[in-house]
Amino acid sequence: MDVENSTSGVPDKDPSTTTERVWQAGGLDPLPIRKLPEAPPSIHILGPTVFLLALGVGMGETFMWPRLVVVFGPDIRWFFLIGVTLQAVVMLEMSRYAMATGESIFTGAARVFKPLMWFFFVAAALIYIWPGHMSAGAGAFENLTGIPWQITGTIALICVAVVFTLARVIYDLLENVLGVTIGLLVIGSAVTAAMVGDLDDLGATLQGMFAFGFIPDGMMTAAWFPVVVGSIAFAGPSGMQQMWYTLHLRESGAAMGSHIPKLPGLAHAKESDVVAMPARGFMFDTEDSTEMQKWKGWRKWVTFDAFVLFWGVTMLVTIAFTVMALKAAELNPTVQETLLEGDRDAALPAMADAFASAGGEALGWLFLGFISLVGLNATLALFDSFSRGQADMVFNNIKGAKKIGMPRLYAAFLWGVVIFGIIIVNWGPADGPTAVLDILAFLSTFAMGAYCVTLLLVNNRILPKPIRPGILSNVIIAIGAFFYLGMLFYSVIVYGVADMG
Amino acid sequence: MSTVTSSRLAGLGELMFPGACIGAAAGVMAGLMTLGAGLGAGLAAVNALALGIPMALFGGGYTLLCARGILLVGVFAPAALYWLIAFPVSRIVQEASAAVYLTGAPGLSDDLWAFAAYNALLAPGLAFGFIWSHERFVPPWLMRIRDHNPLAAGLAQAYLTYAARAYEQKQRKDAQRAARKKQRLAAGA
Numbered sequence: 001m002d003v004e005n006s007t008s009g010v011p012d013k014d015p016s017t018t019t020e021r022v023w024q025a026g027g028l029d030p031l032p033i034r035k036l037p038e039a040p041p042s043i044h045i046l047g048p049t050v051f052l053l054a055l056g057v058g059m060g061e062t063f064m065w066p067r068l069v070v071v072f073g074p075d076i077r078w079f080f081l082i083g084v085t086l087q088a089v090v091m092l093e094m095s096r097y098a099m100a101t102g103e104s105i106f107t108g109a110a111r112v113f114k115p116l117m118w119f120f121f122v123a124a125a126l127i128y129i130w131p132g133h134m135s136a137g138a139g140a141f142e143n144l145t146g147i148p149w150q151i152t153g154t155i156a157l158i159c160v161a162v163v164f165t166l167a168r169v170i171y172d173l174l175e176n177v178l179g180v181t182i183g184l185l186v187i188g189s190a191v192t193a194a195m196v197g198d199l200d201d202l203g204a205t206l207q208g209m210f211a212f213g214f215i216p217d218g219m220m221t222a223a224w225f226p227v228v229v230g231s232i233a234f235a236g237p238s239g240m241q242q243m244w245y246t247l248h249l250r251e252s253g254a255a256m257g258s259h260i261p262k263l264p265g266l267a268h269a270k271e272s273d274v275v276a277m278p279a280r281g282f283m284f285d286t287e288d289s290t291e292m293q294k295w296k297g298w299r300k301w302v303t304f305d306a307f308v309l310f311w312g313v314t315m316l317v318t319i320a321f322t323v324m325a326l327k328a329a330e331l332n333p334t335v336q337e338t339l340l341e342g343d344r345d346a347a348l349p350a351m352a353d354a355f356a357s358a359g360g361e362a363l364g365w366l367f368l369g370f371i372s373l374v375g376l377n378a379t380l381a382l383f384d385s386f387s388r389g390q391a392d393m394v395f396n397n398i399k400g401a402k403k404i405g406m407p408r409l410y411a412a413f414l415w416g417v418v419i420f421g422i423i424i425v426n427w428g429p430a431d432g433p434t435a436v437l438d439i440l441a442f443l444s445t446f447a448m449g450a451y452c453v454t455l456l457l458v459n460n461r462i463l464p465k466p467i468r469p470g471i472l473s474n475v476i477i478a479i480g481a482f483f484y485l486g487m488l489f490y491s492v493i494v495y496g497v498a499d500m501g
Numbered sequence: 502m503s504t505v506t507s508s509r510l511a512g513l514g515e516l517m518f519p520g521a522c523i524g525a526a527a528g529v530m531a532g533l534m535t536l537g538a539g540l541g542a543g544l545a546a547v548n549a550l551a552l553g554i555p556m557a558l559f560g561g562g563y564t565l566l567c568a569r570g571i572l573l574v575g576v577f578a579p580a581a582l583y584w585l586i587a588f589p590v591s592r593i594v595q596e597a598s599a600a601v602y603l604t605g606a607p608g609l610s611d612d613l614w615a616f617a618a619y620n621a622l623l624a625p626g627l628a629f630g631f632i633w634s635h636e637r638f639v640p641p642w643l644m645r646i647r648d649h650n651p652l653a654a655g656l657a658q659a660y661l662t663y664a665a666r667a668y669e670q671k672q673r674k675d676a677q678r679a680a681r682k683k684q685r686l687a688a689g690a
Contacts, residue, residue: 176637179633179634179637180634180637182633183523183630183633183634183637184526184530184630184634185630186626186627186629186630186633187523187526187527187530187627187630187631187634188527188530188630189626189630190527190588190623190624190626190627190630191527191530191531191552191627192530192534193623193626194588194592194619194620194623195531195534197619198610198611198615198619199611199615199618199619199622202619202622202623289682312629313629316626316629316630319626320626365534369533369534
């Protein structure tokens with residue numbers, strides 16, 4: 001691979017001025033060729049998947065799917081199997097670009113078409129600046145302890161910002177914290193399911209995952225069709241969380257990410273950190289068979305991440321919650337009616353009440369306890385991810401931003417979203433103004449369809465041919481795009497509902 | 502008890518400590534759940550201890566078996582098999598103890614075999630959470646104590662050997678694959 005023959009449609013600006021070997025990738029600066037590091041053994045426990053798990057094992061697994069199981073029975077879970085498997089493939093394809101270049105998928109989008117990247121920048125700001133994502137966790141904590149959620153929320157927001165500012169290396173700190181909480185979540189899920197359920201519940205849960213083609217009565221209605229579609233979309237990471245995973249993958253030093261320095265907290269950032277952050281990523285020599293062998297090793301490593309760690313942990317947690325839901329429905333048949341008739345906004349306390357009335361207060365308490373833990377995980381990962389993503393886009397695409405440096409940009413976005421969050425938590429609508437709620441909900445699902453299209457474009461146009469995705473991966477991602485966008489528009493046009501929550 | 506025996510026991514305890522803590526966390530969760538449910542501090546304590554103690558012993562036992570080389574470090578299948586027995590046993594102890602506390606006689610909420618089978622089916626999930634946490638907590642702990650604890654030094658070495666072996670295995674596979682490719686290319690030419 002060299003300057004002369006390494007084009008993807010855009011010629012070198014001035015090939016005579018450089019002897020460095022580069023890969024021409026779309027409309028931005030070319031990617032210099034560097035060595036790909038050796039891949040670690042594919043079987044591993046530690047790694048960036050904790051971020052995706054922290055973000056992904058959220059409301060879908062702990063609330064939306066148990067509710068669907070209570071309403072429609074365990075056979076509805078085959079949709080969940082499809083949703084999570086689709087997300088595992090998305091994760092693999094997101095990692096392809098990030099591992100090959102050390103760049104985020106946002107920069108990949110900018111290489112294809114810059115406005116595409118700015119769309120994600122604006123969408124992220126609109127969707128994630130509202131602290132509503134933490135209201136469920138803090139609200140559940142309020143139900144548990146009686147402490148008003150505004151107080152918990154404000155303290156949590158300040159703690160998050162202070163900790164991330166003081167951390168020596170933010171990624172290492174977060175990986176450790178999230179690793180512990182996810183370990184607790186998995187052990188806790190197993191203990192909970194053991195204390196609450198029985199063999200019949202577990203059998204029904206597992207059987208339901210393979211009831212392919214089951215469409216329950218009442219699903220194709222304005223009340224439930226958007227909820228089912230939203231639950232499939234939110235099985236695993238939703239919104240832009242998969243895109244942020246590319247930033248964590250790079251930060252973990254995976255593949256070509258090893259050439260990008262780690263981001264320190266603002267308190268530990270030095271001038272050298274500002275200078276060290278390169279303006280673009282790197283590429284390895286895809287015509288060198290040794291490098292390609294290493295690449296295959298990295299692909300195996302991330303495949304283990306996607307299908308064992310991500311898919312496996314998500315399944316384990318959701319099975320435990322489904323067992324709880326089945327027990328609730330079995331012990332108290334009125335739960336189903338309550339949820340069918342109930343207001344969707346009041347569904348979280350209704351679920352807790354349902355669990356409590358079905359299995360004693362223990363079930364309701366357990367449910368709220370887990371929602372709190374999930375909320376804590378999601379809040380930590382989300383604030384870091386949002387700030388990292390926005391800082392990455394500004395750093396690489398706005399003139400003068402490189403002088404400010406990544407640590408300061410990250411801190412600016414972090415403190416900005418925290419201060420805004422504190423104001424909104426105490427004096428404003430946590431999910432955003434009522435008038436634009438539907439737009440935000442629409443954007444969240446739309447972003448998922450948009451990132452599937454972006455993935456197809458970036459991986460098939462920007463990457464060198466030997467490391468582009470195969471036909472099967474492309475077809476699955478295309479189906480994902482069709483599903484997310486198609487179902488969203490179908491829901492809006494036929495039922496007039498954009499909120500999939 | 503001689504000084505040698507007591508120091509050996511102390512060393513054993515030190516080695517088993519992180520694994521035991523992870524196991525005991527399950528008991529703490531059971532206790533907190535019971536307490537939060539308003540079922541009384543007494544039952545909460547019974548549930549915490551009756552699940553926590555066996556789980557802590559099994560958790561520490563897992564680390565010990567790894568140190569003895571009976572279980573392979575960092576591998577899921579042996580951990581899953583281990584908890585397939587250990588988790589149902591711990592749960593039976595917990596349920597029976599709770600029944601003694603509440604009714605004065607031991608008992609289970611279900612038929613013994615159905616109860617054991619159900620908990621055994623959940624055991625791989627627990628094993629996953631356990632090994633996930635074990636791989637995070639144990640190696641740094643071993644590095645801290647290995648200078649004065651020979652058992653810990655052995656296990657620390659096992660972790661290092663495991664990492665080296667996994668790396669070598671990978672290198673060997675890569676080399677074999679490269680050789681096969683070379684052969685195929687030569688045959689093609």
